[in-house]
Amino acid sequence: FSSPLTAARTNVAPAWLEWLIFPHQVNYHIEHHLYASVPHYNLPELHREMAGRGMLEGGEVVPFRTTLAKIFSDRASAASAS
Numbered sequence: 001f002s003s004p005l006t007a008a009r010t011n012v013a014p015a016w017l018e019w020l021i022f023p024h025q026v027n028y029h030i031e032h033h034l035y036a037s038v039p040h041y042n043l044p045e046l047h048r049e050m051a052g053r054g055m056l057e058g059g060e061v062v063p064f065r066t067t068l069a070k071i072f073s074d075r076a077s078a079a080s081a082s
Contacts, residue, residue, distance in 0.1 A: 005059035
């Protein structure tokens with residue numbers, strides 16, 4: 001069974017990288033899916049509040065480098081399978 005906490009991924013990164021790579025806080029994907037009416041500029045605060053209350057436990061909240069490793073390892077697997 002699918003959970004909103006595992007159907008999307010939140011990527012955390014240093015502030016400079018979030019500014020550069022994730023305009024409009026698109027890295028807070030779980031938070032956006034659970035509370036779509038929250039404006040993008042409030043998503044970091046929502047993330048902190050949810051994390052502080054333990055609401056993100058069991059969710060896919062990962063460092064951005066983990067997401068990159070997953071993307072590139074999946075591509076390498078697909079390329080070697082063809």
